[in-house]
Amino acid sequence: MVSVSLWTVNWLKGKNFKFLRKLKERDVTLISFAFWVSITYPPLFWAGIIGHPFNTILGIDKLVFGSIIGVVAFLLGVFADEKVRKIKGRQLFQFQKVLFPVISLIIFSLVLYFYGGYLYKIQ
Secondary structure (H helix, E strand, O other): OHHHHHHHHHHHHHHOOHHHOOOOHHHHHHHHHHHHHHHHHHHHHHOOOOOOOOOEEOOEEHHHHHHHHHHHHHHHHHHHHHHHHHHHOOOOOOOHHHHHHHHHHHHHHHHHHHHOHHHHHOO
């Protein structure tokens, strides 16, 4: 949802809508993220996919928990990419902007896969 929100913001910037000129880019990003969350999670809740009592980690639904971890991992990857570009003054390799968030997501996924079993025991 973070990447779709960022794509939406870039698309809206390209369209150059007048009402968006008054808003800061951060505000447009937050509105876009809220929009995508609001059209993703309610249908999952109404369908019974989110909210099952036996489908939790640390008392949080697994899908919601995974989404939160994914947002953090994705944003860390984007931050790392921006930091490297600022320090080096350029990108280090092609598709760096894509690879940093993807690698960050893979690392978080592997850590949760191999060490996430301990999260079930904490209640």
